[in-house]
Amino acid sequence: MDIPVVDFAAWSLRNRNISDEPIHTVKEQLESAFTQVGFVFLKNTGITQEEVDRIMAVSKTFFLQPEEVKIPFRRDSFDVNPNHGWVRLEVERLNPSCPEDLKESFNVTSISPDIKWPSGAAEDFQETQTSFFRRCRQLSLRVLRAMALSLSLDPQVFLSAHRLIGDEGNGTTLRSLYYPSVDHDKVKERQLRCGEHSDYGSITLLFSSSGGLQVRRRSGEFIDVPYVPGAVLVNVADLMQRWTADRFVSVVHRVRLPPVGDSSTRQSVVFFVHPDDDALITCCDGSNKYPPVTGGAYLEERFKASYGAK
Template identity: 75%
Template sequence: MSIPVVDFSAFSLSEQNVSDEQLQKLSRELKTAFTEVGFVFLKNTGIRQEEVDRVLELSKLFFLQPEEEKRPFSRKSFSVNANHGWVSMETERLNPRRPGDLKEAFNVSSFHPDIKWPSGPLKDFQQTQTGFFQHCQELSLRVLRVMALSLGLDPEVFLGAHRLIGTDQNGTTLRTLYYPAVNHDSVKDGQLRCGEHSDYGSITLLFSFSEGLQVRRRSGEFVSAPVVPGAVLINVADLMQRWTSDRFVSVLHRVLVPPAGDSSTRQSLAFFVQPDDEAVISCCDGSNKYPPVTGGGYLNERFNQSYGQS
């Protein structure tokens, strides 16, 4: 399996006038990637590497703090949005049949005025995360437009269900992820840095510049995803597969524990695009292959699986 690399410069964040011919070319390329592989690397998106690096830098400063400094920002600490905040080591198990994942995360899911943000040395944390969230949102909507065109759909079929991104009526989340060095003497049987899973929503944007991610082929074999400097890795998520009656495929992926003697850490940023909580997702071809679900209802069902045993 080879993950395609697509040049998105014609519809990058800096481009306001994209021609029909350019959109058609992009739609053909994304359709091939998402129907055959489920993943695509997009280069020249308009998101600057310096911005990605700054988000990673501030996130690492947060994660390297003592636990008592991070605990006030824990997930489920904020009444306005239960998913916003810090996720401690082994709290989440993306494969519920395995021990807790060997990673930490910070979920940016809410911009409500009541949300408390890190301060002091991390005084730029909120502004940096917010700006990056907005750029990821804009890129996501452009990708969704091209995806709709690739299936011969009115773009509003997808875009109309994502109007509330950035509000508490939509579960879209920017996750900064930190995988600390692994103590192999304490690793539990079957434990991974990130268990096998498919993503929950519409699409996911992943910014990662170190190896470790593995993607499952249709044969069932997991293969390592390459690193493409400066590119954004985008994958189809479960609700999009349901929405398109399996035309676009949502693929299992994971992050393994490094081999003994490897003390490296790993960081990544993932932007999980969700339909609005009240948006009803039904098969866009008019079939009944999957029953209708709401964006929020499906998301909560998956959260219960990932956190229910922690």
């Protein structure tokens, strides 16, 4: 299972105005990738490597601070946005049948200036995170438009359900992840840096600093995803598979442990795109393969599985 690389230059963020006309090849490539593999690398998106390096550097500064500095910003500390904030090491388990994941993260679900943000050593944290959030929002809407066109749908089928990204009423999350070095003598049985899972919402954009991600073939075997500098890895998430009545496929993936003796750390930045909380998701082919569900209700159900058994 090779993950295709698609040139997205026709719809790059460098282009202020885009047209649906010149991307017939892109539409065909995306349709093939998302129906057969569930993943695609996009190059020439307009998001630069310098932007990715900057958010990773600022995020790492925050993660390397003492825990007492990070606790005031922990997830569940923000009444209006309960998913916003820091998640400490070994709290989340994306595979509920396995031990907690060996990672920590910071979730940005709101870019409101009213949210409390880290400062001090991470002085540019708010500006960098919110700026990157906006860039990912722009790119994700262009990808959703292209995905709709690849299915011969009116782009508004997807776009109208994502109007509130970055505001209250939408669960889209920019997540900075830090995987510290692993002491294999202390690793629990079946513990991973990130447990086997599929993503929850519409699509996911992934920016990583190295390898380590693995995707599951239909045979059940996990294969390594190559690191492609400068490219964005985009995958279909569960609600999009449901939305397209299984035309697009959401694939299980994980982050493996490094080999014994490898003390390297790992970073990634992920943009999890979700429909608006009140958007009613029904099969876009008109079938009743899945019952209607709102974006907010579906996301809440999935969060309970990941965080409910701490």
